[in-house]
Amino acid sequence: HHPAHAANAFYTSGFDEALCISIDAYGSGMTNVVAVGRRGKPIEVLHRTPYPHSFGAYYEQLTSALGYAPNRHEGKILGLAAYGDPELLMDVVRARLDERAGEVGLRGTLNAFFPRLLSLRFTKQDIAAAYQGAMERAVSEVVKYWVNKTGIHNIVLSGGVCANVKLNQRIFETEGVQKIFVHPGMGDGGLCTGAAFLLEEAQGMEPYVMENAFLGPEYPESEMRAAIERADLPYERFDEVEEKIADLAVSNEVVARYNGRMEYGPRALGNRTVLYRAADPSVNRWLNQQLGRTEFMPFAPATMFEQRHQNYKNIDGAEYTAQFMTITFDCTDKMIEENPAAVHVDGTARPQLVTRTSNPSFYKTLDAVNRRCGVATLINTSYNMHEEPIVCSPDDAVRAFTEGRIGVLAMGPYLAWLPEKGRPAALDNAESVPSA
Ligand SMILES: [Fe+2]
Structure with a gap:
């Protein structure tokens, strides 16, 4: 053992x-x-x-x-x-x-x-x-x-x-x-x-660096689309979906992100993740309630790797493990000021540092958010309903999305929303247009 x-x-x-x-x-x-x-x-x-x-x-x-x-x-x-x-x-x-x-x-x-x-x-x-x-x-x-x-x-x-x-x-x-x-x-x-x-x-295994923890199952785009259609959700497809997710995030929409291979281990690291801005601490109350959870620790932040020193103290020597959200750090004043929703009462946070290569889509999303509002951090909480495991298949994701009445579903290149909420206005903000 x-x-x-x-x-x-x-x-x-x-x-x-x-x-x-x-x-x-x-x-x-x-x-x-x-x-x-x-x-x-x-x-x-x-x-x-x-x-x-x-x-x-x-x-x-x-x-x-x-x-x-x-x-x-x-x-x-x-x-x-x-x-x-x-x-x-x-x-x-x-x-x-x-x-x-x-x-x-x-x-x-x-x-x-x-x-x-x-x-x-x-x-x-x-x-x-x-x-x-x-x-x-x-x-x-x-x-x-x-x-x-x-x-x-x-x-x-x-x-x-x-x-x-x-x-x-x-x-x-x-x-x-x-x-x-x-x-x-x-x-x-x-x-x-x-x-x-x-x-x-016994055969001479050598220590190596895990590029990422995306070792789980992955589903083709056709299955994502089919799951959305089975649930009768309105949707559109975007080539630059990360730009749209950023538009939604800066307009204070909750985005349920489902993309690529599922995470290995207990943490959602951007592929089965619920995203929101970390500016408003009240999110810890209402979003947990919506997801059927009670937590005393705030949501964890995901931050662009390059901004680690600006947001977290004493991170050198732990920057690799911080890609997997397995350790807390004391936060800088800048972090506390810009992302109070992701900082605990003791001034710590347990970040996921996102590198360009570990999760290209998540990195692009954070970069796009940073270009819009100057903050390269979002809240990242696991995509699951009360006490359930993290969603795996597209059908799991659609079910948790409709049950949790989460803002917008970003599944692969698709954005889908709840019919009664209507098409999010933020989708008309930026340059990118729906693709065929
Ligand atoms: Fe054990």
């Missing part, structure tokens, strides 16, 4: 050498494993932490105690934590952690009644903040220990707990860490590719 997590992260990191750390709920009897990956050599395991010392279980119990669904709503708890005061209960939680050299004992925290007891007297926000903060500090100490011991300054992460984007930021900010890569399929959904890498390792 853990060698597969480690192989997934190391062989897609592009690093010649890295500390491979998996932080997980449970896998083959183990929870956390520290290993070393070196180009040309098999991955070498240095340390294993056995169950029940599990940060996954720790977070699941917290999630359940605060009234949410464990193993599903951990992301909501992470969002909630930013509203609390981490120091209020920090000592109480930390006292239950057994922080040893290079690992953390968690037996003392694994009492599901403890956070429930706390919730009788303290707010959910403060409890979540203390659990999140205590985990960040403890894991950061573990990372520091292994960096010092091995002299390796590149970290690659995987395991379900590494879906915790704030934890990943703290790991990156740990003294001695220079570069970080969090594998986009960090959960157990990624184990299949990790196992394949381990098989290839």
Whole structure:
């Protein structure tokens, strides 16, 4: 289990050498494993932490105690934590952690009644903040220990707990860490590719850089058109659809974007994505409501790669992993001012940096938005309805679009809209004209 997590992260990191750390709920009897990956050599395991010392279980119990669904709503708890005061209960939680050299004992925290007891007297926000903060500090100490011991300054992460984007930021900010890569399929959904890498390792597998995460299915234009027609949606086809999406976005339309191959891993990265401007923070309330979601973390921003330093602090060494939305950063004043809807109350955001080659259509869209309003960022949230997986086929996309009553559907080169809303006026804004 853990060698597969480690192989997934190391062989897609592009690093010649890295500390491979998996932080997980449970896998083959183990929870956390520290290993070393070196180009040309098999991955070498240095340390294993056995169950029940599990940060996954720790977070699941917290999630359940605060009234949410464990193993599903951990992301909501992470969002909630930013509203609390981490120091209020920090000592109480930390006292239950057994922080040893290079690992953390968690037996003392694994009492599901403890956070429930706390919730009788303290707010959910403060409890979540203390659990999140205590985990960040403890894991950061573990990372520091292994960096010092091995002299390796590149970290690659995987395991379900590494879906915790704030934890990943703290790991990156740990003294001695220079570069970080969090594998986009960090959960157990990624184990299949990790196992394949381990098989290839014996044949001399070399670390490489993932150009993008678009490894999923793709559907021809004819099927997109057929799905739109089956739903009786009015539509037009555009050769330069990205220019039209930009016109819609700057006119404050919500655009459901469906294009090319589906994303690998849990994040929508522009091909099964709902887009909106990040200027108005109220979007986090009304659009979540429309999509049937409750979230405490704001929508994530997608930003043109070239603008990363203008919007995010301390991003050098993490710019590759930031293409997969797996880590948060502190935001600059410019980002907070221009894109407040994508910045959390603690001043962080978890961006997707979009390069010209990783997703040409998405890049063109952001570039077109930038030409219109001087901001190269849009909100990017996954294209799915309440608790459902991200849409895959054109029919899935049309169904989620009509159920969610999202503004405009941009499927491949087609733009479609809800008949009762009528043709969006913004389509007449720019130069490009419908094609045959
Ligand atoms: Fe796992």
